[in-house]
Amino acid sequence: MLENTILAGFLFLALLLSTPLLQAAGKDKAEKGETFSLATDDTFIRIGVKDNQPGIFHLGARGAKWNWVADSTGIPLIDHVLIRGERKNVKWAPADIEQEVKDGRKITLHFKSDLPGLELSSIWQSRPGPGPVEHHILVTNKTSDEIHIPMQKTFDVSFKAPKGSSLENWWVEKGNGTPSLIGTHREIMYDGYYFYKPSTPYCQSPGMDMIPWLSILDRTHMQGFYMGIEFSGQICFNISADGDPLILGIKAGLDDTFVEYRSKIPPAGTYDTPVCFIGCFSGDVDDGSNLLHRFVENHLRPQVPDPRYPLIVNNSWGSGMAVDEKLARKMIDDAASLGIEIFHVDAGWYKGVGHWHPNPDKFPNGLGPIADYTHEKGMLFGLWIGWTQGGNPPEGSEKLAVSNPEMRAWFPYDFPEDWRPWDFTGETVCLGCDKARDWCLNDLRRVVKQYKLDLLEHDQRMIVEVCPRDSHRHLDNPADISYHATKGYYSVYDRLREENPKLIFEDCVNGGRMVDFGVAKRAHYICFTDTYNPLSNRRGFYDASFPLPPSMCESYVMNDPGPTIDTFRAMLRSGMMGWCTIMCDTSAWSKEQHEAAWRQFEIYKSWIRPLINQGNLYHITKRPDGIDWDGIQYFDSSNGKGIVFAFRATTSETEHIFKLKGLSPKKTYHLWFEDKTSPEIVEKGSKLMSRGFSVRLKAPETSELVYIEEK
Numbered sequence: 001m002l003e004n005t006i007l008a009g010f011l012f013l014a015l016l017l018s019t020p021l022l023q024a025a026g027k028d029k030a031e032k033g034e035t036f037s038l039a040t041d042d043t044f045i046r047i048g049v050k051d052n053q054p055g056i057f058h059l060g061a062r063g064a065k066w067n068w069v070a071d072s073t074g075i076p077l078i079d080h081v082l083i084r085g086e087r088k089n090v091k092w093a094p095a096d097i098e099q100e101v102k103d104g105r106k107i108t109l110h111f112k113s114d115l116p117g118l119e120l121s122s123i124w125q126s127r128p129g130p131g132p133v134e135h136h137i138l139v140t141n142k143t144s145d146e147i148h149i150p151m152q153k154t155f156d157v158s159f160k161a162p163k164g165s166s167l168e169n170w171w172v173e174k175g176n177g178t179p180s181l182i183g184t185h186r187e188i189m190y191d192g193y194y195f196y197k198p199s200t201p202y203c204q205s206p207g208m209d210m211i212p213w214l215s216i217l218d219r220t221h222m223q224g225f226y227m228g229i230e231f232s233g234q235i236c237f238n239i240s241a242d243g244d245p246l247i248l249g250i251k252a253g254l255d256d257t258f259v260e261y262r263s264k265i266p267p268a269g270t271y272d273t274p275v276c277f278i279g280c281f282s283g284d285v286d287d288g289s290n291l292l293h294r295f296v297e298n299h300l301r302p303q304v305p306d307p308r309y310p311l312i313v314n315n316s317w318g319s320g321m322a323v324d325e326k327l328a329r330k331m332i333d334d335a336a337s338l339g340i341e342i343f344h345v346d347a348g349w350y351k352g353v354g355h356w357h358p359n360p361d362k363f364p365n366g367l368g369p370i371a372d373y374t375h376e377k378g379m380l381f382g383l384w385i386g387w388t389q390g391g392n393p394p395e396g397s398e399k400l401a402v403s404n405p406e407m408r409a410w411f412p413y414d415f416p417e418d419w420r421p422w423d424f425t426g427e428t429v430c431l432g433c434d435k436a437r438d439w440c441l442n443d444l445r446r447v448v449k450q451y452k453l454d455l456l457e458h459d460q461r462m463i464v465e466v467c468p469r470d471s472h473r474h475l476d477n478p479a480d481i482s483y484h485a486t487k488g489y490y491s492v493y494d495r496l497r498e499e500n501p502k503l504i505f506e507d508c509v510n511g512g513r514m515v516d517f518g519v520a521k522r523a524h525y526i527c528f529t530d531t532y533n534p535l536s537n538r539r540g541f542y543d544a545s546f547p548l549p550p551s552m553c554e555s556y557v558m559n560d561p562g563p564t565i566d567t568f569r570a571m572l573r574s575g576m577m578g579w580c581t582i583m584c585d586t587s588a589w590s591k592e593q594h595e596a597a598w599r600q601f602e603i604y605k606s607w608i609r610p611l612i613n614q615g616n617l618y619h620i621t622k623r624p625d626g627i628d629w630d631g632i633q634y635f636d637s638s639n640g641k642g643i644v645f646a647f648r649a650t651t652s653e654t655e656h657i658f659k660l661k662g663l664s665p666k667k668t669y670h671l672w673f674e675d676k677t678s679p680e681i682v683e684k685g686s687k688l689m690s691r692g693f694s695v696r697l698k699a700p701e702t703s704e705l706v707y708i709e710e711k
C-alpha cells in the first residue's frame, strides 16, 4: 500500500514534469522527441513518437506499479497507398505535435509523407473523471488524385504480463435474438492463445458477435486493463499471447481478417479510423467496468434531457401489430395510473414499410391526438420506426420505395416489380449513399415534429455490409461498405439530435444485434435482446452490464406472470435492473397485479434509479442458468445505500447465501427485505463480504429485493 502511495506521487510528479503546458488553455506546439502524459482519474498513459510511428511508453492504473508496456510499443502505420491502381510506398516522418487542454487533454502526433503527399494524425484524448483514454488516426490525402488506402488499425500494440501472473480474457456476446447459454466468456490466456472476435452492425446468430469490449484480468495481482471500440461497422479484436511471461499482441479496429480492406479518399479528403479506448483498473473486472460505465454516461451517451432518467416505459408491442387508437388510449390511461413515465407506440401504426404515415384504419385522427393525450396524462410519447427500410408503396416523394426510379440506386440491388416488404421489414437502404441519407434525415425531421415525439426508437438493420453500387462512398469490400454506411447513420442521427436536443433515442436493431460504443454515442438506451421472458432478460442484462452502463441496458418485459403474485413480481424485477420497458397491456392485469406493479415502480423510482445512476454494479453470482439462484448488487459508497436483486430459478434449494462486494469492511450495515421473507440484519461490512447473508424463498421462480444502508 505504501509503495503504491509513493508510486502514485511519483506518477503525478512525472505527469507534471512531462507536461509543462498542462495548465495552458488552447493549443500549444511541442518539441519532437518529447513524450506526453495523459491521465484520467484511474488510467495513466505516456505517449510519443517511436520509430516514426505513434508510440506508447507507459500504460497503467494510477497509483499502481505495473506498466503494461514492457519498454515501449509502436502502432504500425500504413506503408503504402494505391493511386490509379498503382502501389506507392509511404515513408512517414514525424511532423509537429499539438497539445490542447479541452474537455480534459488532447495530444495529436502529426506525421507526413512527401511522396505521395499525405498527412496522418494520431489523436489521443483523456477526459475528466474516471475511465479510459481514447485514440484514433486521421489520414489526409494531399495529392490531387483519389487514393485507396489499406487497413489502418487504431491499436496494434504489444503488452507484457507481470512475471508469474495468470491472465484471463473476459468478453461478452451480444444478446442478439436470444442470449446464448454462455453469454459472458472468461478465457484463460496461455502461451499460444489466440483470440479473434468480430462485432458487426447486425449480429446474425447467438454467440457470433461480441459487444466490442474486453477486459484482461491479472488474477495474481488483481489488476487489469479493458478496451473498447466506438464504432458500429465491421470491427474486431485480434489477440495473440506468447512466451513466459506472456507477451500480448493486440489489434483493435475495422475487421480485415477475411477480406482485404481498401477505402478511398478523394483529393483533400480525410479518413478517420474508429475511436478505440483503453483503461486500467485495480481489483476485478467489475471494478474496471464501473469506471467505464461512468465514462460512457459522462462522455459518450447523448446528454440526458430528463432528471428522472432512466424512465419507465410502457410499449405497445405486447399486442404486436394490433395497436390502434382505442388500444393506445386504454394503455395510456392504465400506464398513467401505474406511474409509468413514457407511452411508446411500437410497430404497426404506419401505412406500410417506407411509408411512415399513420394508418387511417387504425389511427383515423392521426398520431397527434395520441401524443397530446399522452402528454395530458403527464407522460412522454415515443414511437417506433424502421427508417432505413424501403418498401414498395405507390410512388411519391414521401415514401422510401425500392421501385421508385429516383431511389432505386440507393439500395444495394434492383428489385423486381412484384417484390413486397414484410409487415415491419423491407430492404435496407445504403447510407453510404448521400441522397439516401438526406432523404432519411428529412423524413425523420417530419416524423419527430408531426407526431410530437419525445422518444424515437429505431428498429431493423441500420447499416448494410453488402452493396456493389459504385456510385456510393464505399469500395466493394464489407468492412468499407459498413464503414461508410455507419458514418451515414451517424451523420443522420448527429444532425437530428442537434436539431432536437431533448429527443430521447432508443436503439433496437431486432433486439440486441447492434450493441457497441458507437451507437452508445447516439442512443440513450439499447435493447440487448429480442427474447423477453424473465430468464432471458436477466441473462442479457448480466452480459451487457459488463461493458455498458446499466442505465443504457434496456429490458423489454413481456407478460409472463407465472402462477402467483410472487412470480409476477419476479417477472417485473427481472427487467428492472437497468432501463425498464414494460411490454404488456397492463389494463388486463388484476387488481392485485396492479398494486404489486405500482409498488415495484415506486421502488424503482425512489431507491433503484439513483443506484443505477450513481452506484457501482456487482455481478455477485454466476450468470443466470435458469436452475440455480442468481443476483445482482448495486452499492453507492457516497451515501452508503445499495440493493440486491435476488432470484431463485427452478432449483429445489430454498436458501442461498449472497456475498456482497464494494462495502467498507469496518462499517456496519442494515439490511431489510422488501417482501419480508427474512428478518432484518445488522452486520459488519467485512462479514457481509466474506460470509455473506441468506435469502430464503419458498417457491421457485420468485425473487426478493434486499435493501442495504450504512448505519
Ligand SMILES: [Zn+2]
Pocket (backbone or CB within 6 Å): 412, 430, 431, 432, 433, 467, 468, 469, 472, 473, 474, 481
Ligand atoms: Zn452502398
